[in-house]
Amino acid sequence: MGGPESNPDLVRETRTADDGRELVFWRDTSFAGTVPTMFWSRVEKYGDRIAMREKDFGIWQDVSWRTFGEKARHTGLALRSLGFGKGDVACILSNTITEWMFADMGVLGAGGVCAGIYPTDAAEQVDYLVNDSGCKVMFVEDEEQLDKVLEVREKCPTLEQIVIFDMEGLRDFEDSRAMSYDDLLALGREQDELHPEAWAECLELARPEDLAILVYTSGTTGPPKGAMISHHNLVFQCVNAPHVLSQNEDDERMAFLPLCHIAERIFVYGSLYTGTKLNFVENPETVPENAQEIQPTLFFSVPRVWEKFYSAISIALSDATSLQKWAYEKAIGIGFKRADKRLAGEKPGAVLELAYRVGDALVLRNIRRFLGLDRCRWIGTGAAPISPDLIRWYLALGIDMVEGYGQTENTGIASILEPGEIRPGTVGRSVPYGEIRISDEGEILIRGEFVFMGYLNQPEKTAETIRDGWLHTGDVGEIDDDGFLKITDRMKDIIITAGGKNITPSEIENQLKFSPYIADAVVIGDKRKFLTCLVMIDHDNVVKYAQDHHVPFTNYQSLCAAEKIVELIQAEVEAVNAKFARVEQVKKFRLIDQELTPEDDELTPTMKLKRKFVNEKYRPLIDSMYGGQQA
Amino acid sequence: MLLELKNVETYYGPIMAIRGVSLAVPEGRIVAVLGANGAGKTTILRTISGVMDPQKGEIVFAGEDIARRDPDAVMRLGLSHVPEGREVFPFLSVNENLRMGAYSRRDRARIADDLERVYDYFPALADRGSQQASQLSGGEQQMLAIGRALMAHPRMLLLDEPSLGLSPILVHQIFEIINRINAEQGMTILVVEQNAHVALRHSHYGYVLENGRVVMDDTCEKLESSPDIQEFYLGMKDQMPRGVRRWKKRKTWR
Numbered sequence: 074m075g076g077p078e079s080n081p082d083l084v085r086e087t088r089t090a091d092d093g094r095e096l097v098f099w100r101d102t103s104f105a106g107t108v109p110t111m112f113w114s115r116v117e118k119y120g121d122r123i124a125m126r127e128k129d130f131g132i133w134q135d136v137s138w139r140t141f142g143e144k145a146r147h148t149g150l151a152l153r154s155l156g157f158g159k160g161d162v163a164c165i166l167s168n169t170i171t172e173w174m175f176a177d178m179g180v181l182g183a184g185g186v187c188a189g190i191y192p193t194d195a196a197e198q199v200d201y202l203v204n205d206s207g208c209k210v211m212f213v214e215d216e217e218q219l220d221k222v223l224e225v226r227e228k229c230p231t232l233e234q235i236v237i238f239d240m241e242g243l244r245d246f247e248d249s250r251a252m253s254y255d256d257l258l259a260l261g262r263e264q265d266e267l268h269p270e271a272w273a274e275c276l277e278l279a280r281p282e283d284l285a286i287l288v289y290t291s292g293t294t295g296p297p298k299g300a301m302i303s304h305h306n307l308v309f310q311c312v313n314a315p316h317v318l319s320q321n322e323d324d325e326r327m328a329f330l331p332l333c334h335i336a337e338r339i340f341v342y343g344s345l346y347t348g349t350k351l352n353f354v355e356n357p358e359t360v361p362e363n364a365q366e367i368q369p370t371l372f373f374s375v376p377r378v379w380e381k382f383y384s385a386i387s388i389a390l391s392d393a394t395s396l397q398k399w400a401y402e403k404a405i406g407i408g409f410k411r412a413d414k415r416l417a418g419e420k421p422g423a424v425l426e427l428a429y430r431v432g433d434a435l436v437l438r439n440i441r442r443f444l445g446l447d448r449c450r451w452i453g454t455g456a457a458p459i460s461p462d463l464i465r466w467y468l469a470l471g472i473d474m475v476e477g478y479g480q481t482e483n484t485g486i487a488s489i490l491e492p493g494e495i496r497p498g499t500v501g502r503s504v505p506y507g508e509i510r511i512s513d514e515g516e517i518l519i520r521g522e523f524v525f526m527g528y529l530n531q532p533e534k535t536a537e538t539i540r541d542g543w544l545h546t547g548d549v550g551e552i553d554d555d556g557f558l559k560i561t562d563r564m565k566d567i568i569i570t571a572g573g574k575n576i577t578p579s580e581i582e583n584q585l586k587f588s589p590y591i592a593d594a595v596v597i598g599d600k601r602k603f604l605t606c607l608v609m610i611d612h613d614n615v616v617k618y619a620q621d622h623h624v625p626f627t628n629y630q631s632l633c634a635a636e637k638i639v640e641l642i643q644a645e646v647e648a649v650n651a652k653f654a655r656v657e658q659v660k661k662f663r664l665i666d667q668e669l670t671p672e673d674d675e676l677t678p679t680m681k682l683k684r685k686f687v688n689e690k691y692r693p694l695i696d697s698m699y700g701g702q703q704a
Numbered sequence: 705m706l707l708e709l710k711n712v713e714t715y716y717g718p719i720m721a722i723r724g725v726s727l728a729v730p731e732g733r734i735v736a737v738l739g740a741n742g743a744g745k746t747t748i749l750r751t752i753s754g755v756m757d758p759q760k761g762e763i764v765f766a767g768e769d770i771a772r773r774d775p776d777a778v779m780r781l782g783l784s785h786v787p788e789g790r791e792v793f794p795f796l797s798v799n800e801n802l803r804m805g806a807y808s809r810r811d812r813a814r815i816a817d818d819l820e821r822v823y824d825y826f827p828a829l830a831d832r833g834s835q836q837a838s839q840l841s842g843g844e845q846q847m848l849a850i851g852r853a854l855m856a857h858p859r860m861l862l863l864d865e866p867s868l869g870l871s872p873i874l875v876h877q878i879f880e881i882i883n884r885i886n887a888e889q890g891m892t893i894l895v896v897e898q899n900a901h902v903a904l905r906h907s908h909y910g911y912v913l914e915n916g917r918v919v920m921d922d923t924c925e926k927l928e929s930s931p932d933i934q935e936f937y938l939g940m941k942d943q944m945p946r947g948v949r950r951w952k953k954r955k956t957w958r
Contacts, residue, residue: 217951246946616724616917623761625710625726627911627921628957670954 097505106281107304116142125351147261148179159184167214184278188287189333193671200225215239281305299529306484311346313506322348329354339485364445373453384589404432408469451492460583461497499557518543588645603660605698633666661698706731712761723916736903737896739913745896753785754778782859794838805855822851843874863895879906900937920957
């Protein structure tokens with residue numbers, strides 16, 4: 074962006090908040106305040122520059138802004154000619170690939186509303202989302218996703234057209250209400266030649282206050298709720314967030330989290346605004362390899378990925394030579410010392426700094442390169458709680474990790490630790506363009522122009538969530554004297570033991586997840602005498618442990634049942650217990666002896682255990698830890 | 705357990721073919737190892753019979769650790785290996801081939817009994833006692849290979865893909881005979897197979913091997929009813945609205 078001051082289109086506004094803090098807003102006057110006009114201003118500005126990259130037959134291929142614009146334009150015009158008009162809803166059922174963005178910008182450009190569906194969702198969920206949103210056009214990635222839609226199509230009266238990105242295996246497939254994406258683009262090209270002025274008119278259809286995207290939040294209770302996000306919500310975040318978390322047209326980002334999730338969506342939109350190059354990974358499993366190839370300069374991800382990176386290093390080390398182990402221990406030890414100085418707000422001494430430089434050049438830098446993080450100006454985490462120990466490890470490695478907090482309902486970010494600010498355990502301060510306060514009940518409230526429009530078809534839920542202009546997050550937290558926000562837990566997750574003690578399970582769970590052998594854990598104890606916990610093991614690492622320690626097993630179940638593995642987890646649990654007061658200690662635990670996939674109800678698409686589902690589904694297992702008696 | 709493998713790892717040079725396999729074969733049972741090409745099935749048998757040495761792990765046969773022993777020594781303990789692709793001696797007669805199977809034995813009278821029993825199991829061989837083994841059909845060669853292994857009077861048989869290259873009817877016959885040998889002599893058998901249909905029908909217990917690891921194990925009835933086995937090994941698929949489904953769902957091994 075070349076600095077906000079040099080951009081005459083950027084206007085700065087300030088206002089004093091109720092608590093006396095100065096709020097700062099930026100307005101970009103170079104476009105009409107909607108996503109399509111923002112997008113198109115970038116297409117015109119950047120032309121032949123690289124907008125995104127994607128691998129094709131193993132080779133990274135560039136997509137220019139011109140091509141991106143053309144695909145979106147043809148998508149939009151074709152949709153118009155099929156009778157898709159202003160305010161109509163299109164859904165995208167696909168992994169994070171470039172076509173997702175082409176279709177998204179086409180839909181929004183045609184004045185429509187776009188809703189993403191998780192590619193791991195089952196046909197029944199697709200059915201629910203299509204009917205709830207009144208979806209008219211469905212974009213599907215491939216044969217597999219197409220089958221889900223065909224399975225429920227008869228129950229979806231609003232659905233008029235299916236568009237398929239990848240036709241592999243579908244050459245003989247004929248259907249009057251389905252077409253390939255290539256055919257759709259060809260139709261758009263024809264329309265473009267017939268009415269060259271049509272696209273410019275389309276771009277003007279949406280108003281900033283109109284609904285732009287629907288983000289379905291994976292409801293742990295009841296069916297998912299469609300959060301309505303307006304053009305202004307999105308543009309407001311895109312224009313303002315880069316002033317807090319710097320991001321510019323020379324940056325490289327990876328796109329791999331599901332685009333139906335607000336975090337990835339808003340970061341991708343932010344990249345459109347700032348001209349940051351987007352590199353689409355091959356598939357979710359290749360993130361580590363792709364990161365090595367791309368060496369991104371900005372990297373935002375969810376804690377699960379940061380945990381995986383950490384385990385990859387600790388596991389690789391167990392196979393390293395003793396010289397390598399020694400070198401790592403030395404270098405990371407110095408890194409930790411330096412990190413602790415910085416955490417305490419002190420400047421590391423000259424000797425320490427020198428030692429760190431040596432360790433960095435010899436060891437740490439190689440680890441960063443191996444992880445693909447060596448060029449990163451900052452790495453970010455959000456969307457779920459992360460263990461402060463993990464942030465400290467990255468800090469020791471020489472990478473500042475910024476943690477953010479926000480919700481779908483406030484279009485992504487509400488608070489952030491700025492790069493350079495280090496306060497593990499807190500999620501930073503409120504962004505300067507929004508407000509956060511704590512209610513009398515301890516609930517975190519958010520206010521600002523990024524607060525969403527409400528839940529689709531659920532006015533009573535909306536009224537519960539937005540009261541007096543404040544978004545009620547359902548999270549419990551506190552703000553310290555310096556304005557740093559600390560999240561304690563989800564309001565409904567707080568455990569009150571039979572002894573009346575309030576316990577925040579996520580603190581304990583985060584500590585447990587820091588173990589390379591524990592992928593996720595759910596602490597239980599509401600209305601119970603003591604705390605217990607269900608553990609999902611990290612399959613790869615535990616298998617490796619079993620193999621290294623001669624623990625015979627055949628399948629997942631027998632692995633979980635192996636005495637030595639239970640002892641291994643026991644030791645990890647005890648190590649965590651040592652950090653907590655007696656009432657907060659986990660007295661018993663059980664391993665979930667079935668390998669779970671995102672298709673299972675009890676896992677989110679990002680492989681987190683859902684507390685509610687786990688509590689229901691494993692009730693007998695849980696009761697067994699309390700001697701068979703129910704809560 | 706007559707045979708037990710614990711955390712066995714076997715390499716071909718730098719390539720790890722068996723990535724920590726543990727399995728158990730109880731006395732008198734038929735245990736099947738299922739898996740696609742390259743899953744590591746043959747390597748498991750070669751590691752058990754001593755043709756290959758494991759890098760790691762234990763192989764316990766009748767209470768003795770036989771890992772890293774010579775094939776000859778393993779065979780003398782009572783483990784006979786019927787290799788993949790028969791490997792009969794082509795220029796020896798059927799009779800000579802069978803007698804070669806008993807090369808380690810000195811009890812002539814019992815050898816004659818065993819020879820008779822082999823001819824009883826495989827009448828087709830009896831008619832061709834003096835014919836060169838190379839002139840036999842594929843099915844007959846398979847019978848000969850099994851017969852030769854029986855001639856060592858083993859406690860346990862290792863069968864490597866007995867169905868390989870045989871017509872469905874012959875595959876059925878061979879497995880019927882395998883069942884008979886098991887039932888009549890109480891012979892313990894470990895059979896590796898790609899043909900999951902047949903192997904599951906004729907065995908008691910099964911292990912599924914993928915990329916050198918066991919991903920699932922259970923009784924054969926339970927394996928047959930598992931959705932993943934049905935889709936990936938038995939070729940059964942749910943009926944979809946579009947008719948055929950080409951894409952593969954994710955395996956969960958439940």
